[in-house]
Amino acid sequence: MIELNHSPTQVVKWSLAEQKSVNVDIKRDDLLHPVISGNKWRKLKYLISDAQEKGCSELISMGGNWSNHLHALAYVGKALNLRTRGFVRAHPNQAITPTLEDCQRWGMRLQFCSRQEYAALRQDNHWSRFSEQSPDSYWLSEGGFGQLAIRGVEDIAQEVDEHYDYIFVGCGSGATLCGLSKTFNHSHVVGVAAFSGADYLQESLGKHIGPRDSNWSLDTQHHCGGFAKRNADLDEVISSLELTNSFKLDPVYNGKTFLALQSWLALGKIPSGSKVLVIHTGGLQGTRSP
Ligand SMILES: Cc1ncc(COP(=O)(O)O)c(C=O)c1O
Incomplete structure (x- = not known):
């Protein structure tokens, strides 16, 4: 912890x-x-405990190519020895930002997606279909929004x-x-x-x-x-x-x-x-x- x-x-x-x-x-x-400064740790802490209690080994979320949320998540994943994956709303040919460089250095797997794909990821039904395919994964919605983040x-x-x-x-x-x-x-x-x-x-x-x-x-x-x-x-x-x-x-x-x-x-x-x-x-x- x-x-x-x-x-x-x-x-x-x-x-x-x-x-x-x-x-x-x-x-x-x-x-x-x-690294996990500002509202990041406050929003992440109960989500991460929940993921650990559920025995999940991969944390997955989404954000832009300067996302503070993905940056903090990648760091937490490395610190707690959990795999991380980030869906990034950007084209892979775009210059990689220092934010994404850090994420990669901390072991986050980046998956670039188009605006349309990103918009689909925002839909709850898309998330649940996805998690059926990766049962040991733990989904954090964009910006970590949810009851556990609010509680933090x-x-x-x-x-x-x-x-x-x-x-x-x-x-x-x-x-x-x-x-x-x-x-x-x-x-x-x-x-x-x-x-x-x-x-x-x-x-x-x-x-x-x-x-x-x-x-x-x-x-x-x-x-x-x-x-x-x-x-x-x-x-x-x-x-x-x-x-x-x-x-x-x-x-x-x-x-x-x-x-x-x-x-x-x-x-x-x-x-x-x-x-x-x-x-x-x-x-x-x-x-x-x-
Ligand atoms: C630095 C910073 N401040 C404020 C916010 C807004 O927080 P929230 O998404 O909880 O409204 C964010 C996004 O998470 C952020 O990265």
């Missing part, structure tokens, strides 16, 4: 927050581990003693948002969608955590044009925060989370005197040059 320490919470030095009399803290889950995220509350009025976090599959909203009942959790067209998540996540606005909402306005897209506003907020703080921010998730928070602060959507916690979900491996 892999055991990780608690991550520290730090004050974010940010002139905008000071002007608005809002306290912003950051939970440095990026410091949890050099809920454990974060054991490390947070203070009350926060708002919690901001990057959102992909929504598992992290679900776990936070389930455990921080008295906070309002804002998931910042990293990709465009994320409105469908309002309904699908609602099935896990109750209707939007109960204690959570989704900010779908700060994706900067789509997944892994960036713009000058995003670059600006990242560089100004990195200048005054000791953390680094990836532009795919955490940079966008702060961009959204900046806009909420500027628009006065967060009352003065509020306390805000941002969860740093890691992802810095994806900032390496190809």
Whole structure:
């Protein structure tokens, strides 16, 4: 079993927050581990225990060619001596990224697939047909989404003693948002969608955590044009925060989370005197040059 320490919470030095009399803290889950950092271990730990209890010897999942999820899974597989396989939404002739290089080095078998094949893999019925063919395999859906991942995220509350009025976090599959909203009942959790067209998540996540606005909402306005897209506003907020703080921010998730928070602060959507916690979900491996 892999055991990780608690991550520290730090004050974010940010002139905008000071002007608005809002306290912003950051939970440095990026410091949890050099590889399985951020929300990765939180989402993976119960899934991996479940796979081990079921006697599965191969972990299989899917992701893009910069996937933090596949990267962490490959590392966990190597550390726990489990085989891993990753379906990658990319053409094999595309330059292999540092992420995929690491995955291969840690023994993950990569299977490249087209957009259509990838879309089919997202369907539950496709997964179950596949697992019939490989009975000792354990499937993790995209981003690790599922009840066990959500439960792993809920454990974060054991490390947070203070009350926060708002919690901001990057959102992909929504598992992290679900776990936070389930455990921080008295906070309002804002998931910042990293990709465009994320409105469908309002309904699908609602099935896990109750209707939007109960204690959570989704900010779908700060994706900067789509997944892994960036713009000058995003670059600006990242560089100004990195200048005054000791953390680094990836532009795919955490940079966008702060961009959204900046806009909420500027628009006065967060009352003065509020306390805000941002969860740093890691992802810095994806900032390496190809
Ligand atoms: C660094 C990082 N932050 C945030 C997220 C979003 O997490 P979730 O898929 O649980 O919404 C991901 C994706 O897993 C991620 O890699």
